[in-house]
Amino acid sequence: TDRYCVFGNPVAHSKSPMIHAAFAEQTGEDIDYTAIEAPLDDFANTWRAFAAQGGRGANVTVPFKEEAFRLCDELSPRARRAGAVNTLVLGDDGRTRGDTTDGVGLVRDLAHHGVRLGGARVLVLGAGGAVRGVLEPLLVAGPSSVLVANRTAAKAEALAADFRDLGEIRGGGFDAVEGPFDLVINGTSASLAGELPPLPDDLFAEDAFAYDMMYGAEPTVFLRWATESGAMAVDGLGMLVEQAAESFLLWRGKSPATGPVRETLRRSL
Numbered sequence: 001t002d003r004y005c006v007f008g009n010p011v012a013h014s015k016s017p018m019i020h021a022a023f024a025e026q027t028g029e030d031i032d033y034t035a036i037e038a039p040l041d042d043f044a045n046t047w048r049a050f051a052a053q054g055g056r057g058a059n060v061t062v063p064f065k066e067e068a069f070r071l072c073d074e075l076s077p078r079a080r081r082a083g084a085v086n087t088l089v090l091g092d093d094g095r096t097r098g099d100t101t102d103g104v105g106l107v108r109d110l111a112h113h114g115v116r117l118g119g120a121r122v123l124v125l126g127a128g129g130a131v132r133g134v135l136e137p138l139l140v141a142g143p144s145s146v147l148v149a150n151r152t153a154a155k156a157e158a159l160a161a162d163f164r165d166l167g168e169i170r171g172g173g174f175d176a177v178e179g180p181f182d183l184v185i186n187g188t189s190a191s192l193a194g195e196l197p198p199l200p201d202d203l204f205a206e207d208a209f210a211y212d213m214m215y216g217a218e219p220t221v222f223l224r225w226a227t228e229s230g231a232m233a234v235d236g237l238g239m240l241v242e243q244a245a246e247s248f249l250l251w252r253g254k255s256p257a258t259g260p261v262r263e264t265l266r267r268s269l
């Protein structure tokens, strides 16, 4: 049995063990996947100890994605650009390879919901690690423009500058936001505090989508507001399942079907 885990702190409520157990059963892969709470000041050694005890790979969640990035012997181009790693793979040579599957997860989930990214006017709220992690696949999907808006405008401007070679992207403060947009993605952590970024209410184009990278049993404030504004609201549960499927593919060379796992996960909330 090959061992895998998700590292986080806290990590007890992670859905990843459930998701990967379902993938393993579905594909007939003999793996064991657990949740491990790494100490805040010793992530690298926690990974090394896990690898020494037969660990073949791991997912990495809050707050260790940047630290995981720093400890890798090799990085995928998309992880290098994201500055973060959510998937560790131990090579047969003992080297640690890092990748990030969050952005692919978001883009696949958008496709699943019928969101067309090609030619779309996209607004991304937030300029932290979560947003940096998804911008590359988003831009590669060919939107007509991406505006990154953040409470701290300078952070959004700097972030946009880092991705300018990949497409039409700009950054600014919330006061610079002018719609309409076909897709608005909330990548701020404001939802956690039950807060809503200050946004104009004529933000959405006709048939627009609102996507929150968070999910929960109840819709976030952002999604409630978006629904009232006439947009189709989608939470981040599917993104979680899709990023997991891409990690599973990196480890096992098999792509699990995500549909049934989404449904099980939704029912478990």
Ligand code: ATR
Pocket (backbone or CB within 6 Å): 125, 126, 127, 128, 129, 130, 131, 150, 151, 152, 155, 187, 188, 189, 190, 193, 195, 196, 197
């Ligand atoms: P993450 O890894 O989730 O991206 P982060 O890097 O700390 O975490 O980034 C959090 C993001 O949420 C930032 O864009 C932050 O805005 P600032 O850069 O101005 O700090 C944003 N954010 C957090 N709380 C917010 C709130 N109450 N309203 C609006 N934006 C908020």
